[in-house]
Amino acid sequence: MKNFLQLILLLTFFSCSSTTKQTLATYTVAKDTDDLSFQDTFLGVTDDNIFYDSLNFNWGASIIKGDDNKYHCFYAQMPRKFGFLCWLTDGVVAHAIADSPAGPYTFKEVVLESRGYGNWDAYSVHNPRIKKYNGKYYLYYISTNTGDKKLSTTQFIEARTKWMENENRALVRINQRIGVAVSDNLNGPWERLDKPIVTPAGPIANITCNPAVTERPDGGYLMFVRGDKPNKKELIRSQAIALADKPEGPWVIQKEAAVGDLNAEDPCVWYDKSRERYYAIYHAFGYLGMITSIDGLSWHKAKNYKVSELNYKTKEGKTIKVHRMERPFVFLEDGKPTVFTVSIKTKEQDSYTLFIPLKEDNQTLN
Template identity: 60%
Template sequence: MKKIIYAILFCFPLQMISQKSTDDLNLADKLLEVNEDNILINADYHNWGSSIVKGEDGKYHLFYAQMSEEIGFSSWLTDGIVSHAVADSLCGPYVHKEVVLEGRGAGFWDAHTAHNPRIKFFDGKYYLYYMSTNTGGRTLTESEWEQARHGGITNEFRALVRMNQRIGVAVSESVNGPWERFNTPLVEPSGPIAQITCNPAVTQRPDGGYIMIIRGDKPDVEYANGKWPSQNELIRSQAIALSDSPMGPWVIQPKLAVGNLNSEDPAIWYDATRERYYGIYHAFGYMGMITSEDGLSWEKAKHYKVLDKAIQKADGTEILAGRLERPFIYMEDGKAKVLTVAVLEKNGNSYSLFIPLD
């Protein structure tokens, strides 16, 4: 028997065995049923991805994306806004308070849209990360701008604003603002991602630094000379960036977090009990979870699949999502307490949903 144990240890170093043994988080088993209090819906807007922070007032503050029903769902890229809602209970009901971010207009890097927010609290300040875009110094006619708003991904003007997507941050000493914005984006595409940087997810490392999962395009997709990929040809990639400060400079690392899998909207957190990072993203049909001990080398978690497009409600019915995106995990006292997601039902309704975790 001892010879067998020694052989196992020789073939599989203790560090590797330890890595696997701590990866026991099963979010799928923690999902609880939802009710109407867990849904934030607005008749005039598509409510989309959200994130939560506990404010200095002891209440829960939600920062979420909205797109005008009048302009349409695709206006996330041109006319999106970031709004603020408040609740006494973590999973709602949330009540809209104010719009906090929108496009600042011509001359700014974030001229058009404010979208996909992630709110974080580090060392006494609130950091509201978001995505925005511009037209690359080109002035569009009214007709061209309407094509950018409503055109498909292969449309020249839609592609123009898509290609100028970047990540920024707004900073405040209070969860209620005012929010200071900056004249340059946080990080440019490089290394294993190209064309764009968007959909940031940030957490603090145990050594005191910061880590970001960041989305870009696969570098070897050809975009030059007006040749734009179709939606089906587009390959989204997730990279890792490191910084000593929430403000950067952020350095994109050479190794992808999520290989060649077409995925997006990652969330990230550090699990101090298990001494490892976890990330959750949507892969166009389900949500999957990855894990890493050092934040640089990632693999599928032991309990990889977290959620598909059918969500149980307390009244016995199901939410059947046409699209289920923008996952976010809220941690409190070292434990995952809620999974927030964005839902677009097949009937066109879209809303932010807060799934309690056991």
């Protein structure tokens, strides 16, 4: 078929849980639709596009438009007085509001806090993603605990401030899991599930964290889940795909990794209806990269893979270099990418959230 690629994928999603139905889906794409040049949609930022807090580090913004026509941002907040490493022990999820999706945002309230020893989400609530499905709001987040070991004050300070070679820090790290809180209203109240919704399996081990969720075009839901690559002495981050029939689960991790050969994390994911394919953007410790998939299970580097180096441009054309650029998130309005958010960390151990306005991509599909 001249100038056309006919992709006919018949796939059965095999589940290791009897509560998640097996689905037979047929995906047909008339030609190679992978022509998104996401980096070319970036517009320059102004001070209104920078969200900074003098008392707290903020990290990992996720945006949704409310019924009030305001834009609601849910993000992680950590007290500066404890240092940046306290994200693993002292994080909360906060809520800010703006009239424009690119800001400026104004802090409104803290919506989720850790629930203390004896709960699965005993320490820190971090890296949220907000979604609305079937009239309800789902606030996905990560948290952790220390199992049967109750830390002393000294041990907790070590977990808060030390790196992973410390046994108390390692204990808090390895108990990270993903949970969800549900509400009928963006202003709450939020009802949490009593247990984590995703546990390590298949191509990831030790932990589950940093969820990114999207609705599948054929029904059901898809989640990127970060864990550790199994059977490795050194830390290699790996990304798995989990599927569910409902937003709260049960979630079933699939056998094949989405990103298993690259030390990368923090993917965001969305389905591009016009191109009939999924896209995901992750950070790879030095740049942001984009991967793509037709079926949501088999992923590869997008044609325009490199999204950004560790810098961004102001509206005046100045290039700002940064030390770390993580937690990418793409806000869609009317199905179109409108704002790209990233968390920025400087060499001076400072942080802020950046809301990059996007122009409409050069869509070439008919």
